Amino acid sequence: MTKEFSNMQRAEVLTQALPYIKRYNGKIVVVKYGGNAMINEQLKQQVMEDIVLLWLIGVKVVLVHGGGPEISDIMGKLGKEPVFIDGLRVTDKETVDIVQMVLAGKVNKTLVNLLEMKGGKAMGISGMDGRLIEAEMKDERLGYVGKIKKIHATPVIDLLEKGYIPVISTVGCDKEGNAYNINGDTAAAYIAGAINAERLIMMTDIAGVLRDKDDPSTLIADITLSEAEKLKEEGVISGGMIPKVDCCIEAIHEGVKNVVIMDGRVPHSILMEILTDEGAGTMVMGDRK
Numbered sequence: 374m375t376k377e378f379s380n381m382q383r384a385e386v387l388t389q390a391l392p393y394i395k396r397y398n399g400k401i402v403v404v405k406y407g408g409n410a411m412i413n414e415q416l417k418q419q420v421m422e423d424i425v426l427l428w429l430i431g432v433k434v435v436l437v438h439g440g441g442p443e444i445s446d447i448m449g450k451l452g453k454e455p456v457f458i459d460g461l462r463v464t465d466k467e468t469v470d471i472v473q474m475v476l477a478g479k480v481n482k483t484l485v486n487l488l489e490m491k492g493g494k495a496m497g498i499s500g501m502d503g504r505l506i507e508a509e510m511k512d513e514r515l516g517y518v519g520k521i522k523k524i525h526a527t528p529v530i531d532l533l534e535k536g537y538i539p540v541i542s543t544v545g546c547d548k549e550g551n552a553y554n555i556n557g558d559t560a561a562a563y564i565a566g567a568i569n570a571e572r573l574i575m576m577t578d579i580a581g582v583l584r585d586k587d588d589p590s591t592l593i594a595d596i597t598l599s600e601a602e603k604l605k606e607e608g609v610i611s612g613g614m615i616p617k618v619d620c621c622i623e624a625i626h627e628g629v630k631n632v633v634i635m636d637g638r639v640p641h642s643i644l645m646e647i648l649t650d651e652g653a654g655t656m657v658m659g660d661r662k
Contacts, residue, residue, distance in 0.1 A: 410637030519553025566627020576637030
């Protein structure tokens with residue numbers, strides 16, 4: 374009897390997901406993947422399963438990833454001490470080589486392999502491939518940390534049209550061929566805008582925008598651009614959440630319909646966001662008309 378009830382529940386869940394499956398079929402969803410969901414092996418497996426499931430029901434998923442902890446780990450093994458200014462990694466010539474090696478190599482190919490093992494069809498590229506992320510130096514104090522000048526989206530669009538899940542590491546380059554370390558959230562926002570994404574999902578290590586940062590029950594379900602500015606002035610959006618929300622605002626200005634900041638530590642949070650009424654995290658959207 375229990376098994377029968379369990380199967381009935383499963384069928385009910387699928388039925389409730391049907392309107393959302395129809396809504397997102399053929400639409401582009403960009404997932405910015407990083408933080409704890411990337412370090413925890415069990416969560417990593419679940420995120421890959423979610424992405425493959427969305428791909429199988431016809432959602433065009435683009436995965437943009439970081440890999441800060443892995444970069445720091447390799448730097449440590451090579452005897453280099455990571456240095457940060459305003460939350461950004463100081464990146465000298467040797468460090469940018471490590472960034473390129475870790476992000477475009479180890480991390481990117483591991484994620485592609487995982488997606489393939491889960492039944493997806495994935496292709497890994499870096500922001501240097503096809504000059505996808507054209508960048509310039511952001512601040513001389515930071516070295517090879519890049520500011521995005523332009524997104525050349527053709528490689529991503531080509532992969533989507535061929536039925537692949539593009540997996541993008543956030544290394545950019547300039548016209549002289551110099552490589553740059555690009556902030557993952559910023560890269561995801563610009564890429565999502567350039568490919569007219571329906572939604573950008575930013576996976577973080579917190580539930581979303583909280584009215585009281587110490588109380589998860591004060592989660593704000595959705596905010597408009599002008600409400601976001603007001604919450605910044607009031608100090609509700611502060612610290613590390615400011616650059617996250619600024620990236621959401623940038624994405625909306627670039628043409629993304631809405632952006633969700635969600636807790637990537639919650640199992641299957643991507644599916645909850647896309648395929649249920651409740652959703653997950655905080656949605657940032659354009660001002661209501």
